[in-house]
Amino acid sequence: MKVTVVGAGAVGASCAEYIAMKNFCSEVVLVDIKEGFAEGKAMDLMQTASLNGFDTKITGTTGDYSKTAGSHVAVITSGIPRKPGMTREELIGINAGIVKDVTANLVKHSPEVIIIVVSNPMDTMAYLVHKTSGLPKHKIIGMGGALDSARFKYRLAEALESPISDVDGMVIAAHSDTGMLPLLSKATRNGVPVTEFLDDEQQKYVIEETKVGGATLTKLLGTSAWYAPGAAVSVMVQAIACDQKKMIPCSLMLEGEYNQSDICLGVPAIIGKNGVEKIVNITLTVEEQLKFAEAAKAVREVNGDLKF
Numbered sequence: 001m002k003v004t005v006v007g008a009g010a011v012g013a014s015c016a017e018y019i020a021m022k023n024f025c026s027e028v029v030l031v032d033i034k035e036g037f038a039e040g041k042a043m044d045l046m047q048t049a050s051l052n053g054f055d056t057k058i059t060g061t062t063g064d065y066s067k068t069a070g071s072h073v074a075v076i077t078s079g080i081p082r083k084p085g086m087t088r089e090e091l092i093g094i095n096a097g098i099v100k101d102v103t104a105n106l107v108k109h110s111p112e113v114i115i116i117v118v119s120n121p122m123d124t125m126a127y128l129v130h131k132t133s134g135l136p137k138h139k140i141i142g143m144g145g146a147l148d149s150a151r152f153k154y155r156l157a158e159a160l161e162s163p164i165s166d167v168d169g170m171v172i173a174a175h176s177d178t179g180m181l182p183l184l185s186k187a188t189r190n191g192v193p194v195t196e197f198l199d200d201e202q203q204k205y206v207i208e209e210t211k212v213g214g215a216t217l218t219k220l221l222g223t224s225a226w227y228a229p230g231a232a233v234s235v236m237v238q239a240i241a242c243d244q245k246k247m248i249p250c251s252l253m254l255e256g257e258y259n260q261s262d263i264c265l266g267v268p269a270i271i272g273k274n275g276v277e278k279i280v281n282i283t284l285t286v287e288e289q290l291k292f293a294e295a296a297k298a299v300r301e302v303n304g305d306l307k308f
């Protein structure tokens with residue numbers, strides 16, 4: 001299994017590191033536009049192989065997409081991250097052009113590739129890849145829900161004063177500060193609804209902190225996060241590489257599911273060797289349905305700024 005990661009910056013390098021550490025892939029190719037940067041990151045990571053005990057071969061290239069030929073999966077992390085005080089949506093002006101060019105280069109050299117879109121604003125960038133790549137819809141997957149759900153579990157465990165391994169939960173809808181929908185109604189501690197343990201104020205805290213999870217880290221770090229994003233991507237790549245058929249919330253092109261069409265939004269899906277094996281329909285409360293529709297409206301407005 002060959003995986004390309006475009007963008008050897010914070011998130012791209014973290015993806016490559018987690019993928020290699022899990023040792024399920026033969027080859028990871030890092031691509032960046034900055035001269036020598038991807039080559040340097042690849043060499044540094046390869047020098048951890050004997051220390052960390054992996055056999056994945058990591059190489060780097062400055063923009064030579066012929067080196068990515070025959071990739072099964074490609075991850076797009078190229079583009080600018082936000083700074084404190086910014087929204088992800090403000091990145092569209094620069095990142096749309098980058099994502100469009102990168103997609104064309106990837107598909108040219110790997111026509112069968114499955115693309116995982118990470119660059120922000122992610123739901124809109126995933127939509128852009130659908131509109132420009134010519135790939136079938138099951139081969140384009142936006143990464144947001146896996147990360148947001150991990151942050152939800154972190155906040156749930158904090159409020160429950162429990163180990164994170166005790167909790168389960170999922171975030172769907174948009175990967176944005178306002179459009180995320182943490183499904184508190186379905187979150188559990190060892191199978192017991194968390195609503196049995198958390199009062200209204202604690203529930204509100206968990207939801208609000210989850211939604212601004214990326215902004216909180218951006219404020220602390222001065223740029224956006226990379227460890228959890230890289231780990232989230234590695235889980236998705238592994239689900240494809242090992243045909244795990246894992247249920248992961250991902251930003252997918254909807255054609256009537258959840259009452260939405262012609263939009264990429266976070267919904268639970270089965271991820272396996274073909275990419276998206278199936279979108280999973282779950283029952284939402286009336287309030288959740290309204291929030292999902294509101295998130296869709298906001299993402300649609302951002303999509304309207306795209307030029308194809």
Ligand SMILES: NC(=O)c1ccc[n+]([C@@H]2O[C@H](COP(=O)([O-])OP(=O)(O)OC[C@H]3O[C@@H](n4cnc5c(N)ncnc54)[C@H](O)[C@@H]3O)[C@@H](O)[C@H]2O)c1
Nearest residue numbers: 007009010011032033078079080081118119120122143229
């Ligand atoms: N979807 C998510 O959950 C999620 C999570 C974290 C970050 N992100 C997004 O991922 C993107 C990358 O974040 P980061 O922290 O790694 O930024 P970064 O600045 O550390 O890295 C981005 C890299 O992309 C490279 N690049 C720019 N244009 C390129 C091109 N045309 N071809 C190849 N490489 C190119 C840059 O040289 C840089 O090395 C941002 O848009 C950020 O908002 C999304």
Ligand SMILES: O=C(O)C[C@H](O)C(=O)O
Nearest residue numbers: 082088120214215224225
């Ligand atoms: O917050 C950001 O801008 C980056 C990313 O989308 C995240 O959620 O960490």
